[in-house]
Amino acid sequence: MSFELETARADAGNLRRVAIDPVSRVEGHGKVTLLIDDNDEIQQVRLHIVEFRGFEKFIQGRPYWEVPVMVQRLCGICPVSHHLAASKAFDHVVGAPVLTPTAAVVRRLMHYGQMLQSHALHFFHLSSPDLLFGFASDVGRRNIVGVAAAYPEIAKQGVLLRKYGQEVIRHTAGKRIHGTGAIPGGVNRSLTVDERDELLAGIDQMIAWSREAVVMVKRLHATDPVLYDDFGTFRSNLLSIVRDDGALDFYDGVLRARDADGGILLDGVEAKDYHQWIGEEVKPWSYMKFPFLKHLGTEAGWYKVGPLARVQNCDFIPSPLAEAERREFIDYGKGQLIHAPLAYHWARMIEMLYAAETIKTLLQTDDLLGGDLVREGAHQPEGVGIIEAPRGTLIHHYAVGDDDLVTMCNLIVSTTHNNQPMNEAVRRVARQYLNGRKLTEGLLNHIEVAIRAFDPCLSCATHALGKMPLQVVLQDRAGSELDRLEKTGAGEISGRRE
Amino acid sequence: MTTGTMLIDGVPVSFEYGQTIMEAAMAAKIFIPHLCHHPEFTPQGSCKLCTVKASGRYVSACTMSAKDGMEVENNTPDLNDKRRTLLQMLFVEGNHFCPSCEKSGNCMLQALAYELEMLSPRFEQFFPNRPVDASHPDFLLDFNRCILCELCVRASRDVDGKNVFALAGRGIHKHLIVNARSGQLADTDFSLQDRAAHVCPVGVILEKRKGFAVPIGQRQYDETPIGQQMDELAARSAKAEE
Ligand code: SF4
Numbered sequence: 001m002s003f004e005l006e007t008a009r010a011d012a013g014n015l016r017r018v019a020i021d022p023v024s025r026v027e028g029h030g031k032v033t034l035l036i037d038d039n040d041e042i043q044q045v046r047l048h049i050v051e052f053r054g055f056e057k058f059i060q061g062r063p064y065w066e067v068p069v070m071v072q073r074l075c076g077i078c079p080v081s082h083h084l085a086a087s088k089a090f091d092h093v094v095g096a097p098v099l100t101p102t103a104a105v106v107r108r109l110m111h112y113g114q115m116l117q118s119h120a121l122h123f124f125h126l127s128s129p130d131l132l133f134g135f136a137s138d139v140g141r142r143n144i145v146g147v148a149a150a151y152p153e154i155a156k157q158g159v160l161l162r163k164y165g166q167e168v169i170r171h172t173a174g175k176r177i178h179g180t181g182a183i184p185g186g187v188n189r190s191l192t193v194d195e196r197d198e199l200l201a202g203i204d205q206m207i208a209w210s211r212e213a214v215v216m217v218k219r220l221h222a223t224d225p226v227l228y229d230d231f232g233t234f235r236s237n238l239l240s241i242v243r244d245d246g247a248l249d250f251y252d253g254v255l256r257a258r259d260a261d262g263g264i265l266l267d268g269v270e271a272k273d274y275h276q277w278i279g280e281e282v283k284p285w286s287y288m289k290f291p292f293l294k295h296l297g298t299e300a301g302w303y304k305v306g307p308l309a310r311v312q313n314c315d316f317i318p319s320p321l322a323e324a325e326r327r328e329f330i331d332y333g334k335g336q337l338i339h340a341p342l343a344y345h346w347a348r349m350i351e352m353l354y355a356a357e358t359i360k361t362l363l364q365t366d367d368l369l370g371g372d373l374v375r376e377g378a379h380q381p382e383g384v385g386i387i388e389a390p391r392g393t394l395i396h397h398y399a400v401g402d403d404d405l406v407t408m409c410n411l412i413v414s415t416t417h418n419n420q421p422m423n424e425a426v427r428r429v430a431r432q433y434l435n436g437r438k439l440t441e442g443l444l445n446h447i448e449v450a451i452r453a454f455d456p457c458l459s460c461a462t463h464a465l466g467k468m469p470l471q472v473v474l475q476d477r478a479g480s481e482l483d484r485l486e487k488t489g490a491g492e493i494s495g496r497r498e
Numbered sequence: 499m500t501t502g503t504m505l506i507d508g509v510p511v512s513f514e515y516g517q518t519i520m521e522a523a524m525a526a527k528i529f530i531p532h533l534c535h536h537p538e539f540t541p542q543g544s545c546k547l548c549t550v551k552a553s554g555r556y557v558s559a560c561t562m563s564a565k566d567g568m569e570v571e572n573n574t575p576d577l578n579d580k581r582r583t584l585l586q587m588l589f590v591e592g593n594h595f596c597p598s599c600e601k602s603g604n605c606m607l608q609a610l611a612y613e614l615e616m617l618s619p620r621f622e623q624f625f626p627n628r629p630v631d632a633s634h635p636d637f638l639l640d641f642n643r644c645i646l647c648e649l650c651v652r653a654s655r656d657v658d659g660k661n662v663f664a665l666a667g668r669g670i671h672k673h674l675i676v677n678a679r680s681g682q683l684a685d686t687d688f689s690l691q692d693r694a695a696h697v698c699p700v701g702v703i704l705e706k707r708k709g710f711a712v713p714i715g716q717r718q719y720d721e722t723p724i725g726q727q728m729d730e731l732a733a734r735s736a737k738a739e740e
């Protein structure tokens with residue numbers, strides 16, 4: 001299926017279709033190609049993300065107990081999400097779908113720590129510079145150091161929120177990054193009294209700062225509602241997991257999808273049945289697949305995932321402060337679902353508040369200190385683990401042979417779910433900001449801001465942390481290159497203009 | 499019992515005649531880096547990590563007998579540099595990816611790389627493709643990590659009396675094989691009780707489904723560097739390692 005501006009119309013005159021060939025594929029880059037006609041009208045916009053799928057092959061033939069540790073290499077920002085999604089899948093394989101109370105609470109705490117640190121990083125370090133200084137402001141200033149100079153209190157809170165989340169991860173997973181805390185059927189450690197007390201001592205401050213962060217995003221929206229409501233906005237379905245009772249939940253639940261008006265498209269789907277509902281379309285021009293809801297087809301079935309989907313997909317948030325913020329957010333939509341990409345940040349901060357509140361509750365659970373860590377039952381040949389990662393629904397699916405080796409692995413990562421949405425956002429932005437036959441830094445920045453609302457750095461695809469190397473190429477109807485702008489991971493912009 | 503005295507890095511070390519430099523050093527709690535040496539088995543001197551300078555010549559400490567009045571250089575920049583090179587070669591020859599290896603923290607190769615401050619890769623990776631043998635119900639063989647120390651060969655032959663393992667091929671093609679017509683571990687009488695099941699210094703012979711049950715950070719070489727574990731290294735013959 002092809003969407004408006006995805007592929008130039010056949011009657012658009014003498015346009016040459018330019019497919020990316022493997023030579024022009026830029027490893028670790030997001031690449032946007034724009035095609036214009038003789039009147040400088042945009043005819044085609046495509047965001048190409050080079051996804052690293054070699055992992056699924058690589059994992060075949062490896063022993064299953066190695067996988068939850070190995071998959072953490074898949075993402076520089078949310079290794080814990082992969083660690084836990086894989087562990088959840090292998091819980092089924094080792095016949096322990098229900099964990100011991102201690103394992104359940106340690107895992108959940110690990111995940112909520114991860115959500116807190118990733119959301120803080122995404123918002124404060126990577127996005128707040130764009131939002132506070134403006135999208136086309138001085139590149140040299142548009143980073144967390146610039147924020148620290150202009151808004152020292154905001155930068156400090158961002159840094160410490162992230163650090164707190166990392167401490168939660170360290171105490172649950174054993175290490176700040178690439179820990180080994182979750183194992184098939186449970187965990188390999190619980191918390192000591194000292195570790196718990198150390199975290200408890202800081203949590204009220206984190207909750208308070210998370211509340212302030214929500215207030216700040218609301219203020220940003222209020223200052224420039226036109227920009228925040230319209231920038232790159234498109235309507236789509238939503239997908240996430242929700243708890244059995246409809247509550248927001250990042251760690252476990254059933255799949256639910258809504259249409260662009262909020263009507264339920266599917267609900268109560270168990271993880272193991274995901275492939276009956278979700279398909280992945282391959283398109284010749286992209287290395288990354290396009291997921292869709294099978295019963296709606298490729299044209300109507302695509303959806304967005306992540307904070308904006310989750311906060312509107314659930315019926316309520318099971319923590320009081322975040323729930324109050326959710327209601328205010330919903331009210332802002334005046335009975336309509338909110339689809340604005342920049343509203344992702346607002347939803348993200350509500351989620352951060354929910355994560356902080358939940359961490360407090362979990363820290364007050366005695367099971368956290370227990371010693372009963374692992375369960376095992378009759379082994380099963382297959383397992384699916386679904387989790388809400390910071391950027392959206394993450395699916396891990398494995399089959400394991402009698403000899404304990406992995407025979408099949410299928411992953412659908414958040415970036416892939418959001419492939420079509422990010423393409424749509426980039427199309428909207430390109431139409432709004434491309435002017436003439438020259439690419440400007442302003443356009444590049446606007447495209448970057450749109451992508452960043454969903455994904456801070458395309459990290460699942462590029463494995464980079466906090467950096468988004470981006471390339472924008474402008475072509476004429478004959479397919480020859482008119483202009484090109486590139487931004488490296490280090491933020492340097494270079495062009496190739498005649 | 500006749501004894502003699504030699505100097506290791508200027509420190510007098512007494513020994514009993516018939517002891518190797520390695521044995522005398524171990525008894526004196528002096529660490530000489532080693533991989534293929536194990537106090538329980540006859541030395542074979544293949545890894546060369548224990549290379550020392552004895553009276554001006556490079557020799558393997560694990561095979562060379564100690565002699566009265568011998569002057570041995572052990573912990574010197576020159577020797578450690580050579581040992582580091584040997585380690586770097588071992589690391590590229592197999593697939594040693596510590597961050598996702600379940601033996602991490604219990605692995606002698608990794609512990610020695612830390613001990614000898616092997617901080618960077620130096621040679622091109624071979625990236626061999628050696629399929630694992632998962633046929634046995636209780637054990638996994640990940641040949642990608644084999645350093646050809648032959649400890650399992652010696653243990654199975656000399657202690658277990660089973661001859662489950664052997665080395666085949668020559669030079670760069672040398673590799674570990676399982677002595678069964680099918681080549682599969684499942685078709686041998688290898689078992690959990692075997693000495694050979696617990697002797698591999700790296701992550702080749704692994705008990706299945708254990709993986710990361712013991713957290714990284716709480717493993718043998720995580721807290722104390724291998725060079726300071728003389729008692730543990732010497733005690734390896736006394737108790738079967740888990
Ligand atoms: S399997 Fe282990 S013990 Fe046997 S030769 Fe290889 S490294 Fe040595």
Ligand code: FES
Nearest residue numbers: 532543545546560
């Ligand atoms: S320990 Fe002496 S050669 Fe290996």
